[in-house]
Structures are given as structure tokens and as C-alpha cells.
Amino acid sequence: MRLRSLLFVPGDRPERFAKAAASGADAIILDLEDSVSPANKxxxxxxxxxxxxxxREVITLVRVNPLDGHMTAADVAAVAAAAPDAIMLPKAEGAPSIAQLDTILRSEGGDAGHLPPILPIATETPAAIFTLGSYREARERLVGLTWGAEDLPAAIGAATSREADGSYTEPYRVARALTLFAAHGAGVAAIDTVFPAIKDEGGLSAYAARARRDGFTGMMAIHPSQVAPINAAFTPSADEVARAQAIVDAFAANPGAGVLQIDGKMIDAPHLKQARHILSLAD
Incomplete structure (x- = not known):
């Protein structure tokens, strides 16, 4: 399941579903949580x-309401029979939340052998930060891990999660980094959070490029115009692919070598691993 870009769509705006699916996003997230008022649930x-x-024209996730709000079961009951490709779980708090959602899925959704995978939003409560390592225990149920920079500051009474220039303040840099490592520790996709400035394409492109540089494999979007820059950032360039292929070919031609030289630079096992990763992204 390739997840460079995941585009949110409010669940009470069905006239936008087809447009979102045609946006070029690798996946769309039909939202039943924050973007939908209680009256419209x-x-x-x-x-x-x-x-x-x-x-469906594209991978389709459904974001249900949090487990502590007593609406999750109704969400699952409504959509489970139609088999969404994955469930996004907000305000998740580690492997216990995955187990709790699975209980609801089995109860409301029927066939336990065909439960949809889960994409937790893993940093929206203070307690969630201390459970990130536990996602390894539930790795077979996950499609990835992502994080949010809005609910957590609200939960602890912080004024903002961002500096004046838009960069994260220190607590939220930590939350982002821990999510990144938790995702890779569990062996699942690491999905960066949304970029809220819809009209700032340059800022979005720079943010997405940094996310890929840091090790994220994809990013969420809140507007169709954000999809193309995100996809571009998470797609290796022709030069990157050529260099990666050269590294793979060099080691294939020298199977006993631990270290090689290409274009005057020393390369070893970590470079080979990264080259294979780049080629997998290109594929």
C-alpha cells in the first residue's frame, strides 16, 4: 500500500469525495471526527x-471518532460492512488502543479474519507519548503511524505548537521524532502530519522535502492542491534513482566487498540499504 499522500475529506461533504479521489492522492481519508459536527454525524x-x-478509484480510509467519546462503535457499525481499506484512529494510546478498536471491529464488523488495518494518530494526548514504543506489539494490525500537532498542545494548555516562522516548538519536535522512530521500529509507514497553510505551496514543498529527508514515507493533506507537491517530495528524482541503481549494481558486481568506491566516495552497507529503499520508492 503506497502512501505518499493522504487527503482528508469531511464525511458530511459527499460531493467532494469523487474530486478528492481524482486529486492524485495515493489515499483519501473520509473523516467522521473533527470536520463533522455532532449534528451531522x-x-x-x-x-x-x-x-x-x-x-473506489483510490485507497480509502475512514477516520472514526476517538475511543473515549462513545461514538466509535456507531462509526464502525455504519462503515464496516463496506470494508474500508483502513481505519484511522485518532487519540490512540498505543497497542491497548489497537486491541480495543479490534474488539469493536469484531463486534460491529463481523468477520475477524478480514479486519481492516489501522492507522493510529499517535500523539494527540499526553499519555500517548509514553505508549509509542508499544506499537511494535501490534505491528501486524498497522498500516502506518502518524501524528498531530494540534490536539496535543490543546490537551496540555500550550499556546501553540509552532514558532513564529512555522517551525515546531521543542515539545512537538520531540513528538514528531518519536512517532518517526516508533513507526520504523514497528516496520510500518511513517506518515507526517498536515501542513495547515493551504496557499503556501513553497512552504509545503519545503516541509515535505524535510519530512522525506528525516525518514518519513508520506504525509497527510487537507486540500487537493497540496497533493502534487507532497507526491513530488516523496518520489525519488531521476538522479536519485540513477545513483541508487549504480550502488546496487556495484555491490552486485562485487559480492564479497564490504566497502566500495563510487565517484570518489566510499560506500558501504548503510548506503546499499538506502539505495534499495530509494529504488523501492521509485517502483
Whole structure:
């Protein structure tokens, strides 16, 4: 499941579903949580279920409501029969939250042998930060891990998660980094959070490029215009692919070598691993 870009769509705006699916995003997230008012929850569930029951053009996730809000079971009951490709779980708190959601999926969704994988938003509560390492225990149920920079500061009474220039303050740099390592520790996709300035394409491109540099494999989006820059950032360039292929070919031609020289630079096992990763992204 390739997840460079994941585009949010409010679940109570079904007229936007097809446009989102045609945006070029690798996946769309039909949202039943924050973007839908309490009065529109039932209508959103019905609209999402109707869409899922049709022909899908793209990987489709559903973001359900948090486990502590007593709406998760109703969300799952409404959409499970239509088999979403994955469930996004907000305010997740480690492997216990995955187990709790699985209990609801089995209860409301039927066939336990075909439970959809889960994409937790892993840093939205203070307690969640201390459970990030536990996702390794539930790795077979995960499609990835992502994080959020909005709910956590609200939960602890912080004024903001960002500096004046848009960069994260120190606590949220830590949350981002821990999510990155937790995802790779579990062997699943590391998905960076949204870039809220919709009209700042340059800022988005720079942010997405840094995310890929740091080891994230994809990023969430809140507007169709953000999809193309995100996809570009997480797709290796022709030069990157050529260099990666040269490294792989060099080691293939010298199977007993631990260290080689290419273009005057020494390369070894970590370079080979990175080269294979780049080629996998290109594929």
C-alpha cells in the first residue's frame, strides 16, 4: 500500500469525495471526527458507507471518532460492512488502543479474519507519548503511524505548537521524532502530519522535502492542491534513482566487498540499504 499522500475529506461533504479521489492522492481519508459536527454525524456515516459500497478509484480510509467519546462503535457499525481499506484512529494510546478498536471491529464488523488495518494518530494526548514504543506489539494490525500537532498542545494548555516562522516548538519536535522512530521500529509507514497553510505551496514543498529527508514515507493533506507537491517530495528524482541503481549494481558486481568506491566516495552497507529503499520508492 503506497502512501505518499493522504487527503482528508469531511464525511458530511459527499460531493467532494469523487474530486478528492481524482486529486492524485495515493489515499483519501473520509473523516467522521473533527470536520463533522455532532449534528451531522449520522448523515456523514451514511454518506461514507454509500461511497465505500461503490467503485473506489483510490485507497480509502475512514477516520472514526476517538475511543473515549462513545461514538466509535456507531462509526464502525455504519462503515464496516463496506470494508474500508483502513481505519484511522485518532487519540490512540498505543497497542491497548489497537486491541480495543479490534474488539469493536469484531463486534460491529463481523468477520475477524478480514479486519481492516489501522492507522493510529499517535500523539494527540499526553499519555500517548509514553505508549509509542508499544506499537511494535501490534505491528501486524498497522498500516502506518502518524501524528498531530494540534490536539496535543490543546490537551496540555500550550499556546501553540509552532514558532513564529512555522517551525515546531521543542515539545512537538520531540513528538514528531518519536512517532518517526516508533513507526520504523514497528516496520510500518511513517506518515507526517498536515501542513495547515493551504496557499503556501513553497512552504509545503519545503516541509515535505524535510519530512522525506528525516525518514518519513508520506504525509497527510487537507486540500487537493497540496497533493502534487507532497507526491513530488516523496518520489525519488531521476538522479536519485540513477545513483541508487549504480550502488546496487556495484555491490552486485562485487559480492564479497564490504566497502566500495563510487565517484570518489566510499560506500558501504548503510548506503546499499538506502539505495534499495530509494529504488523501492521509485517502483
Amino acid at each position: 449520522d448523515m456523514a456515516r451514511e454518506a461514507v458507507a454509500d461511497y465505500l459500497a461503490g467503485t
